[in-house]
Amino acid sequence: MYEFQYHRPESLDEAAKIFAGADDPKFLAGGMTMIPVMKQRLAMPSDIIDLSRIGELTGLSAGAGMVTIGAMTPHAEVAGSKEVEKAIPALAALAGGIGDPAVRNRGTIGGSIANNDPSADYPAAVLGLNATVHTTARDIAADAFFTDMFETALEDDELITRVSFPAPEKAAYAKFANPASRYATAGVFVAKTATGIRVAVTGAGACVFRVEAMEQALSKDFSPGALDGIAVPADELNADIHASAEYRSHLIGVLARRAVLQTG
């Protein structure tokens, strides 16, 4: 790590002031990516603004067909919430499958989607459930939020405050975990929502994305068989030492069918 100034504000206003006055500040949520990156000296922020004491970023509520999760809510809290489990069981299950217990108790939903790791799980739920990302400046629709690999619509000084998920008619997330990192080699979130069928894929491309062909097929016939013959072309997908693009393309098909099956 390089030297940096550490701040732990207790309100969003205070955080914004520190941010505005600092040279090259970074917000710190759970630190699941930021801290390893800093330890390896791959980042050199002048100031770290720890968000863990800001009450406005915590809290979890469910009701009236909506689950709202404060940005600093750790995955384990979402996974263990009876309310979430009841309203959107697929969301609770997804949170319960992120990383390992240490990650689930430190990592937060805000941190995860702001970082937008191409292999992270939460982006699939946000996009698949057509969630709204509430920030200190505005509300951003899921479809407009994730822009590219590690890129989002957020401005530098903009903080996610909470994410609201409309409860779908049914939904499921099927993930094929990288055995080393337990990130998604590929993960597919399928949801039947009020506004239609949504299929969101994480882990496989530069950034979470929807598969229109699958959505259309499932709109006509919500069954695993409806997806037969629909594939995301390998040339649009990631390849690394863990999985080729071709294998990821294959996995997307398998996982999409399994997700449909899991929705029951």
Add this chain to the structure above:
Amino acid sequence: MEKFGIGQGIRRHEDFRFLSGKGTYIDDITHDGMVHAVVVRSPHAHAKIVAIEAQSAMAMPGVLLIVTGEDWTREGFGTMPTKSAVQKKIDGTPLNQPPRHALAIDTARYVGEPVALVVAETEMQAVDAAEALDIDYDELDAVVDPVKALAPGAPQLWDDIPGNFCLDFELGDKDGTQAAFASADHVVSLAIENNRVTAVPLETRGAIASYDPETENYLLENATQNVHANRATFAGDVLNIPEEQLHHIAPDVGGGFGAKNSAYGEPALILYAAKRTGRPVKWINQRGESFLSDTHGRGQLSTVELALDKDGTFRALRTSTIGGIGCYCWTVGPFTPSGGAARTQGGPYNFPAMYYSSKVAFTNTAPMDPYRGAGRPEASFQTERIIDYAARTLGFDPVELRRRNLMTPDMLPRKTPMGLDVDSGNFPEVFDRTLAMSDRAGYRARVAASAEKGIRRGFAIAPYMECTGGGPKEFAGVDFGRDGTVTLRVGSQSTGMGHETSMPQILAAELGIDFDRVTYVQGDTEATPIGGGHGGSRNLEVGGNAVLQAAREITAKGKRIAAHLLNSNEDDIDFADGAFKDVKTGQSIAMDDVIEASFETGRLPEAMDPGCLDTGTVYEREIITIPNGCHAAEVEVDPETGAVRVERFWAVDDFGKIINPLLADGQVMGGVAQGLGQALLEEIVYDEDSGQLLTGSLMDYALPRADDLPEMKIAYFEDAPTAKNPLGVKGAGEAGCCGAPPAIVNAVIDALAPDGVRHIEMPLTPEKVWRAIASAR
């Protein structure tokens, strides 16, 4: 007393310390005035070090010293020679050995090779200066694949070693094997890779060096498996000082598995730094450095051939291997792909003829040295894979083919064609017990249940036979305190295996004293005159027998004291259950009374002095023992994704006499976990062109986690005792790595046999399994 006897599953004495964070590992130790060292490592796989501009880094805050290859040359420090048991090529000339210094002198030959050492007041200052150190490299072509390294036109690592060739090796009967192949009904051949893996000990390597200018003595506290042998290297070979001037201590060591066996360069560098700075110097490897610079294991490419008759009787086995060992011979790098993998070829099967040959290459990779088993797991895997492949391709039942070719007890003792002295064992009985334990009757139902879910299920059984290794001699010393305490000092060393429990257990049982009275001392060159450290499953076999020998010497002395106190003839004294008894008079005296008397001149026979029960003894093994057993696995394979899950696992192991079944279970489970890792998950991958390590973190190098492991059923076979040592033990540490990989891999092949899959290279990653299914269809 009984509950602490030999054969009792005593819980580990050291567990509370370890589990409550009270262990003392290197990074827990701090000395007054201690400063910090950081190793600057080569970012290139092969590069000329043109210049190191150290002046500006030296001027940074807190920086005390920067050591480069130039300094090392100027100081005239020696190189670290290989201790490989195989030292010659087939033609009898010595193996090719490049000079290995503690750091790269003028050329770096793998990513992560030490190029400089930076010492500063604080760790952060050292890291800052290390980053700022200006090194001008001239990049050269690199070669990481041993086959390519041996091919004409490959980048040359050493000017005076043409073709990157370290040595070639052969063992067995070449002509007899050839004849058997020529006349056999069937011959099968298969290319088999033993994937390159690394140990990833929980505690990374690290050390603290101190120097006392008055006495000119050094103290090295080091996360090592082997204080005595490495002291000899650091003192004798590198620093050119008498061994007595280097006190080498290993405190609690958090795992080794072979990766902490050898004399690395870093401790030598900080010993020098301690003298130069006059301050204790601490160095701790980061996890990423550990991946780059720890020794790796396996990494062998083999062609394995099996000759058999039409009834399935084995005629001969022939293996030819290419192994890459990095750019140095390191400590025993050349041995594993040569003698190490040769010895146990053929496993517990009756092979009339065998022949093993290998070529060992230098490569631009991290060094190779032992990894849990060091050649025996490779041999076991090669043998079991080719047998399985033969069964599949020739139409034999894989279980039956194995069963019919096992050596039977009436064939023992025998020397295998590889020269291994097999004195004891009942391989068919161990095989049958494993089969019986594994519930074959319920198998069809389990296959059907898996099929319901769209999952393939497979089973495989893998008998194995290996051997112990490591230093043949061990010291055990016992000191009695007047307060009733007993101190046991042994030169073998635990890196987490539980010696603090098993070794006192032997002593306490033999002397009939309370286990809790024994304090255990290990890993200290001043505590024992010699020590073989850790390696080759040798602790009970060599160290345990040293303890037994010491105990027997003590009871012999005790008999003389007892005879004196009881006015008996020494010959009439029997020792049992903690008491010396005159068999004629029936009078007896307790061990503790004898111990007490041993401190008092007036109560001792004339020739004995107070403190006479204190004993130090050296036990020397004559012939290595033959641990063996049989493992079996049932796996589930998802044909859609290629994911493999090991569902059930059974092991029956013949480790000879079991001293502590709980600790033995730990050894089996740990070995199986590492075997499963090699079979399914782990692989060190270098980029072919750049030589960069692609699996440099736990995000990319897949270690098995608890939820990857099946529940294991473990049993021991103790009915084939060995007379090779008084304790009757055969060694337990590396067996799991021999049995698990073939059991798991062959079970996957069994599951996919209906799809037409015949072979998949380790690790059996989901994509490889998926591709194998797709291409077999």
